[in-house]
Amino acid sequence: MSMDQAALKAGRKRRKQLLLGFCPIGKFVFSHWDALRQKKAILEKLDQWKVRYCTIDTVVPDGMVRDQRHVGPVVRFFREKGIDALFMPHCNFGTEGAVGMIARELGVPVLLWGPRDEAPLADGSRLRDSLCGMFASSKVLGKLHVPFTYIENCRTGDPQFREGVSRFLRAAMVVKSMKRMRIGQVGVRVDFFWTTIANESELLEKFGIQVLPFDMADFLRGVKARAKEDRAGYVDELAQLKRQWLDVSGMQSEEGVLNALAYRDELFRLGEENELDAFSIKSFSSIPDELGAGIGIGEMMLLEWYPVGVESDLHGAVSSVLVEAAAADEQPSFFPEYTVRHPDNDNAVLLWHGVAPRSLRHPGVEKVRVGAPWILKGLPPSSPQFRLRDGPLTVCRFDGDTGAYRLGIGQGRTVPGPATNEFYAWMEVDDWPRWERRVMQGPYIHHCSAVYDHCADVLQEACRYIPHLSAERFDRPSQEVENGPRTAF
Numbered sequence: 020m021s022m023d024q025a026a027l028k029a030g031r032k033r034r035k036q037l038l039l040g041f042c043p044i045g046k047f048v049f050s051h052w053d054a055l056r057q058k059k060a061i062l063e064k065l066d067q068w069k070v071r072y073c074t075i076d077t078v079v080p081d082g083m084v085r086d087q088r089h090v091g092p093v094v095r096f097f098r099e100k101g102i103d104a105l106f107m108p109h110c111n112f113g114t115e116g117a118v119g120m121i122a123r124e125l126g127v128p129v130l131l132w133g134p135r136d137e138a139p140l141a142d143g144s145r146l147r148d149s150l151c152g153m154f155a156s157s158k159v160l161g162k163l164h165v166p167f168t169y170i171e172n173c174r175t176g177d178p179q180f181r182e183g184v185s186r187f188l189r190a191a192m193v194v195k196s197m198k199r200m201r202i203g204q205v206g207v208r209v210d211f212f213w214t215t216i217a218n219e220s221e222l223l224e225k226f227g228i229q230v231l232p233f234d235m236a237d238f239l240r241g242v243k244a245r246a247k248e249d250r251a252g253y254v255d256e257l258a259q260l261k262r263q264w265l266d267v268s269g270m271q272s273e274e275g276v277l278n279a280l281a282y283r284d285e286l287f288r289l290g291e292e293n294e295l296d297a298f299s300i301k302s303f304s305s306i307p308d309e310l311g312a313g314i315g316i317g318e319m320m321l322l323e324w325y326p327v328g329v330e331s332d333l334h335g336a337v338s339s340v341l342v343e344a345a346a347a348d349e350q351p352s353f354f355p356e357y358t359v360r361h362p363d364n365d366n367a368v369l370l371w372h373g374v375a376p377r378s379l380r381h382p383g384v385e386k387v388r389v390g391a392p393w394i395l396k397g398l399p400p401s402s403p404q405f406r407l408r409d410g411p412l413t414v415c416r417f418d419g420d421t422g423a424y425r426l427g428i429g430q431g432r433t434v435p436g437p438a439t440n441e442f443y444a445w446m447e448v449d450d451w452p453r454w455e456r457r458v459m460q461g462p463y464i465h466h467c468s469a470v471y472d473h474c475a476d477v478l479q480e481a482c483r484y485i486p487h488l489s490a491e492r493f494d495r496p497s498q499e500v501e502n503g504p505r506t507a508f
Contacts, residue, residue, distance in 0.1 A: 035199075037192050039072040040102035041065070042093060042121060045085045046112035046152065053146040054110035055081060057134050060175050061108050068181070070188065073100050083110065087117045094124045102127060104191035106184075109133035113152030119159035122167065128191040128484045129167040131157060132183065135174050166483045186477055189345050193481035196296065196344040197488075200228045200337065203289055206235040206301025208331040214464040217333040221422065225487040228337060231293055235301065238285065239309050246281035253277045260316075264377065266386040267313065270400060275311030276389070282310060283317035290325050297336040299328040302373065303398055312399035313389050315374045319403050322376040326352050326468070329373065338417040338468035341426070345413070345474040345481065351376040353407065353442070356465040357458065360451065367434050367447040368454075370414075370469060373402050375442040379471070381406040393440045407444035409433040413474045414446075414467045416458075417488075426482055427463050428475045429454060429493030454493045 041062070045054040065072055076082035078096045079089045097105070104127050107118055113133075122129045133149030140146070150172045160167050168190065170183030208215055222228040246253065257265075257276055267273055286298060300306070300318075307314050318327060326343060328336030332354075339352045346352075353375040361367035377387060384405045391400040416427045429448060436445030448454055458465075475492065482490035 035192075035195065036071055037103045037188060037195060038101065039065075039070055039188065039191075040097045040100065040105045040125070040127070041072045041074045042097075042105055042107050043083045044107050044109045044113050044118055044152070044156070045083045046114050047085060049111035049148065050146040051081070051085075051111070054083060057108070057110040057147070057149075058083060060134070061110075064175050064180070064184075068184070070184070072106070073097075073102065084114055084117050084121070086114060087120070090117050090120045090124070093121055097125055103195045104128045104130065104188065106130045106132075107156075109149045109152045109156065111147035111149060111152070113149075113156045115152070115155040115159045118156040119163045119165065122160060122165045123163045128187070128194055129160070129165060130170070130184070130187045131160070131167050132170040132180070133172060135172050135177075168480060168483075185347070186480060189347065189474065189477040190480040190484070193341050193344045193478060194484045196340050197337075197481075197485055198227055200226070200297075200340055201293065201295050202228065202230050202328075202333060202336045203286075203293060203295045203298045204230050204232045204331070204333070205238055205286075205298060206305060206331060209301060209303070212330055214466075215330055215332045215334070219333070221419075222333070222337075225424065226485070230299070230333065231295065233289060235305055239305070242278065242281050242285045242310060245285055246278050249281065249284075250277065253280045256280060264385070264387055265316065266388040270312055270389060272312065275399065275401070276313035276316055278310040279314045279317030280320075281317075282306070282314060283321045286317075286321050287324065295325065296340045297326045297328065299331055299333045299336045301331045302329040307398050307401045312401055314399075315401040315403050316387075316389060318374045319377055319387075322351050322353070322374065323378060327354065327374075328466075329354060330466075332466055334416070334418050335466045335468060338415050338426075341417060341478065341481070342413060342415045342468045342470045342474070345477040346470045346472040347474065348472070350471060351378060352468050352470045353379055354466065354468055355442075355444070357467065358465070361434070361436055361445055361447075364434060364436075364445075364447060366449065366451045367436065367445050368451055369436065369439065369443060370407075370412075370446050370467075371439060371441060371443040373441050375403075375405075375407060377403070379407050381408045390440065402441045404440060405442055406438065407433070407442055408471070409444075410471045411473045412444075412446055412469055413472055413478070414469045415475075415478055416463045416467045418462045418464065420462045423462070423489075424487055425462060425489045425491050426478060427458065427467075427491050427493060428478045430473050430475045431494075449494050450496075453496070457491065457493050
């Protein structure tokens with residue numbers, strides 16, 4: 020088989036790495052010795068948390084910006100390194116002009132923080148005024164229209180510092196994912212799905228999102244050729260899957276499942292060769308009609324590497340890339356739709372759809388059964404049937420109409436509920452009627468992207484750095500819509 024066996028065993032495609040530019044700030048009027056001590060303490064924490072960063076130790080004296088003349092060399096160095104985010108800890112005060120110019124020139128997410136100041140010395144003098152310096156720098160950043168993230172003034176050992184750095188780095192990863200997103204489009208939109216009409220030109224112009232179309236006929240020919248050429252290998256793999264987790268006992272023929280494995284590998288090849296982040300796929304009826312029963316198994320396995328916006332949902336593919344980037348751990352998202360309210364819980368709703376990653380199945384599900392889509396009864400049996408696992412959830416939806424785009428975000432948690440067909444989970448939120456109203460009033464549709472984590476704050480923070488995108492929280496009582504930066508980077 021063409022699919023890399025090591026990748027198969029690993030089960031997840033590694034997330035793109037983030038490079039943080041570490042740019043400590045000082046000023047001549049306070050203790051330089053103490054500023055270096057603070058710099059060392061911060062770097063020890065970054066090393067402890069395994070953050071990937073580069074310093075300016077070879078660029079300016081003691082690796083610390085203390086003069087506006089440092090702006091040019093620091094900017095050139097960070098550009099050469101290709102940093103994705105900038106951390107500017109104020110180690111004793113702040114050279115605010117340099118802070119503003121470096122941040123504006125680099126145009127990446129900026130983290131502003133300084134260590135909490137100790138009590139004055141016995142003679143009344145102070146080693147540093149970090150908090151005061153940050154007030155000055157924040158004013159300059161605002162004057163230059165540079166969005167930034169701020170962690171409250173605290174000590175390096177305080178939980179607020181670790182949580183703040185983690186949230187910022189994850190938000191910066193969301194921004195990086197948005198800037199460089201490439202989506203493979205297999206097939207055109209189903210005629211009667213007007214909800215998934217998207218403006219590909221606007222996605223490129225506003226966000227730099229590239230959509231790479233693949234001809235459906237060429238794609239299907241490639242899958243069939245692969246299935247024929249590698250048949251013996253797929254037969255062996257299917258036998259192994261049946262022993263481990265797959266139940267195809269209700270199917271009259273296993274030919275479709277063999278095609279499903281080739282379908283997975285052909286998509287994987289397209290993804291790797293074109294450096295894709297996600298797919299948008301016309302889920303029916305061309306693919307199942309041509310490849311046969313069991314085709315959802317291949318897509319279920321592909322989802323461990325690449326999110327898929329089913330039903331030609333380009334905005335759904337974007338949503339999934341963003342929510343995966345925001346999650347604390349490398350894990351696949353799933354792509355459900357809000358369907359029905361819980362029969363007994365007024366704040367719970369059914370998250371349901373056709374295909375989800377196998378790794379997210381409930382521990383009680385030993386074997387994944389392939390069944391017929393219970394709504395589209397004319398299609399061959401192709402849908403994996405299983406309950407999703409329990410845990411905290413974040414859902415998001417990137418969407419927009421008439422040029423205005425929002426990221427609708429909310430957090431919930433799974434709760435018990437009745438069984439149903441295909442994959443499903445029941446999610447409880449703080450106030451479902453409010454959620455329902457906001458989704459209904461748009462610009463959203465019933466599709467959403469979900470991940471097992473509480474990372475809504477990360478997604479909301481990321482939107483501050485993404486021009487043309489506003490964040491809306493479904494799980495906040497007030498109608499909260501936060502716009503992105505006033506000027507594009």
